[in-house]
Amino acid sequence: MTALARTPKAHAQRESGPPAEATATGRPRRPVHTFSIVARDPATGELGVAVQSHWFSVGSIVSWAEAGVGAIATQSFVDPSYGKLGLEEMRAGKGAKETLKALLAKDQGRDVRQVAMIDARGAVAAHTGAKCIEAAGHHTGENYSVQANLMSNERVWPAMARAFETTKGDLARRMLAALDAAQAAGGDIRGRQSAALVVVTGKPTGKPWADRTFDLRVDDSPEPLTELRRLVTLQRAYNHMNAGDLAVEHKDNEAALREYSAAERLVPGNLEMTYWHAVALVNMQRTDDALPLFRRVFAADPNWRTLTPRLVKSGILPDDKKLIARIVSVGRRR
Numbered sequence: 001m002t003a004l005a006r007t008p009k010a011h012a013q014r015e016s017g018p019p020a021e022a023t024a025t026g027r028p029r030r031p032v033h034t035f036s037i038v039a040r041d042p043a044t045g046e047l048g049v050a051v052q053s054h055w056f057s058v059g060s061i062v063s064w065a066e067a068g069v070g071a072i073a074t075q076s077f078v079d080p081s082y083g084k085l086g087l088e089e090m091r092a093g094k095g096a097k098e099t100l101k102a103l104l105a106k107d108q109g110r111d112v113r114q115v116a117m118i119d120a121r122g123a124v125a126a127h128t129g130a131k132c133i134e135a136a137g138h139h140t141g142e143n144y145s146v147q148a149n150l151m152s153n154e155r156v157w158p159a160m161a162r163a164f165e166t167t168k169g170d171l172a173r174r175m176l177a178a179l180d181a182a183q184a185a186g187g188d189i190r191g192r193q194s195a196a197l198v199v200v201t202g203k204p205t206g207k208p209w210a211d212r213t214f215d216l217r218v219d220d221s222p223e224p225l226t227e228l229r230r231l232v233t234l235q236r237a238y239n240h241m242n243a244g245d246l247a248v249e250h251k252d253n254e255a256a257l258r259e260y261s262a263a264e265r266l267v268p269g270n271l272e273m274t275y276w277h278a279v280a281l282v283n284m285q286r287t288d289d290a291l292p293l294f295r296r297v298f299a300a301d302p303n304w305r306t307l308t309p310r311l312v313k314s315g316i317l318p319d320d321k322k323l324i325a326r327i328v329s330v331g332r333r334r
Helices: 081-091 096-106 156-166 171-184 224-249 253-266 271-283 287-300 303-311 321-328
Strands: 034-040 047-053 063-066 070-076 113-119 124-128 137-141 144-148 194-200 212-218
Touching (some): 034 070, 034 156, 034 171, 047 063, 047 171, 063 081, 070 081, 081 096, 096 113, 096 124, 113 144, 124 137, 137 156, 144 156, 144 171, 156 171, 171 194, 194 224, 212 224, 253 271, 271 303, 287 321, 303 321
Antiparallel strands (some): 034 047, 047 194, 063 070, 113 124, 137 144, 194 212
16 A cells, blocks of 8 residues: 655656646636546456535536546646547557646646546546635555645545545445545535545446446535435445346346346335346246335335336247236225
8 A cells, every 4th residue: 555654745747838728817717626546457447437526516527437448536726638538549549647748738728627537447646726715735656646625624635545545345436435535534625515436347248338437426415424324325225136038038037037136225115126036936937026026116105006017018028918917906995
């Protein structure tokens, strides 16, 4: 692990250069100040970005990631092109350090930028411009970089680093711990508004939309990190549901049921998951096991009962009138 004993100023590498980009008044544009982490899981190859800010929809411009390529956070007086161009350069084979150095060299506003990059090999690079609003700085460690600006104090990014290094679990869990630690240490001096988390797989499929294990945004909330954690739990549950569906396709019914059950344990009371679990049981010819699940769902919302016969035409349930009648009659008063 990387030692954290040095002063924050030692972590904040300062770049000199021409004046920051300005509006017609000669003043810098409004900043997207924030704290964020880019990271890689060396065991799985997963890459990720997580961020919180007192700014609307921070995830739409700060966080960038592509499986097998890298992850980027671009913030402060943000220039989103660092995300697009950075991924392009790393996709072409350049490392994070080479990529960031080249982009900074071309940027007349680099003094007000804060950018961090990690490539698919785990190499990291970060920059905190000399004119970023204090408290501002970053810390790079093995397979991660944490960075923050406009913070209430200089303890924020060291706290993020410690939390990431000491937390157990998958990449999403460790990055969330870093965000929580930043907020606990004082966070953004203005407060909080939005947050986001992106994690991409370590094995790219060539289908970017399929490579995102997590792609979550909280655009406006008084407690964005609390809401982000709730969404991460929900996404984990749906990841189990998707794995269950894949197991069904592979005729591995027991694996499918394990995945469906895992999903329901994460979000008990979710009617959607319980319903499709029941449908899967019917298709496994385990209708007796499915009926209690259908009963629970129909009692909570009768629209699911109405939906059930409609699944026959789409081939999702068997074309068996007696079977469908048995299912839809579950829980009805006689």
